[in-house]
Amino acid sequence: MIRDTSRPQAPRQLSTAPDARRRLSAKRQYVRFAFYTIDPAWRRLPAEQQAEQKQELLATIEGFDRRMLLRPYSLMGTRADTELLLWQIAESIEPFQELATAILSTPIGGYLRLASSYLSQTKRSIYEIRDHPDEDRERLIVSPSEAKYLFIYPFVKTRPWYQLPLAERQAMMDEHIGVGRKYPAVKLNTTYSFGLDDQEFVVAFETDEPSDFLDLVQELRETRASLYTLQDTPLYSCIRLSLAEALDALGGPKIARPSVPEDDGAEVWVEACPADLLEPGMSKLVYLKGQQVALFNADGTLYAVSNRCSHARGPLSEGEVTVTRDGCVVTCPWHHAQFDLATGAVVDGVASAPVTTYQINVVEGVIYVGTKPTDREAGRSARSHAHEAGAKL
C-alpha cells in the first residue's frame, strides 16, 4: 500500500499503453556462449606485440557495451580445448555477429579460433514452478550474478520425453526442481535453442561453490527425468574474471591493472533509446557498466533505478508503476515491495534496502542513462544537478 501523507487521493495506475509497456519490458533476450581458443604461435610473439594486441581486443569488446551485456570467463586450467568464454546477452542476434566479426578483425583475431558456440533465447518454462510461481518471470531476463564460477552445457532431451503427457512430465520436473532447491547456492540459467542451434537448451549454473554443483548434478542423475536426457556434454567449467584478466590468462604481459576499483567515480552514460519509443507507461531495460537499469516513462517523467529489487532481485522493469500526487512508485512483481522511483527509497513491503537511482539526460530526442557522480565529481559537475532521476520529457 502506498503511504500518502498529503490529503487522501487514490493512487492512479498508469493508464497509458500498458500492453506496450508489458511488451517492451517482457521482451525475450538472445544469448550466446562463445568459446575461444588461441593459437600457441601467438604466445611466441614479442611481449610488446602481445600486450598491444590484447589492449586492442579489450577496446574492441568494450566498444559493444551499449549493445549487449557481456561477461568474460577463463577456462585456462579447466578444459583442454578452449580458454576464453564471452557470455553475451542482447536484445537481437545482430550484435553477436558484429562482435564476432570485430574480434576476428583485430590483430589477435588471426590467432583466435572459435572452439564452440551456443546460441539460445530466454523463454518462460511450460512447466509450473509450484512453490515459486514468480521465479519463472526471471527467465525472460538473464541477470548474471557475481558468482565466481559458471558451469555450462548444451542439453538435449530424448524424443520420447516430448511424447509423455504434460502432467507426467510436470511430475518429473517437480522432482527435478525439488532436488535443485536443496542447493540454493547454485543459480540456474536455462535458455532455449530449439530451431536456433543444434541443442535444445543451454544450461548455465552460477555458484561460488563448485562442490555444491557437483553434488547437485550427481543427485539429479537419480531423478526420473534424467532417463530422458539424450545429451548433456560437453561441460564447460568457467572462472569469472574481468575482461582484461581473462585476456591475461591467455598469456603474455599483463594488461589488467591490479587493485583498480571497477567504479572509479567517473560518470558513465549510455544511450538508452529514442525518446519517442518510450511512451508514457512504458519501461525499458538498459545495461550500464554491467548493471541492469530499469528506465520508466511515468506520464511523461523519466526515472531510472536498478532493475534488481533489493529484496531478492526481482525485475523492477516488469513491475507496475503507480503515480500519486507525491511522486511515482514501482511495485516489484515478485513479492510486491514498493520503491520511490525518484529516490529509490523503500515505500512499503518486504524490502529493507533502497535501490540505486541513476541520472537521465535527453539529448536531441535520445534518452541517456548515467551513473550518479561521486561527491567529488558532484562538486565540479554542473551537469549532474540538471539531470537527476525524474527528468521531464
Ligand code: FES
Ligand atoms: S524480489 Fe521480493 S519484493 Fe522484490
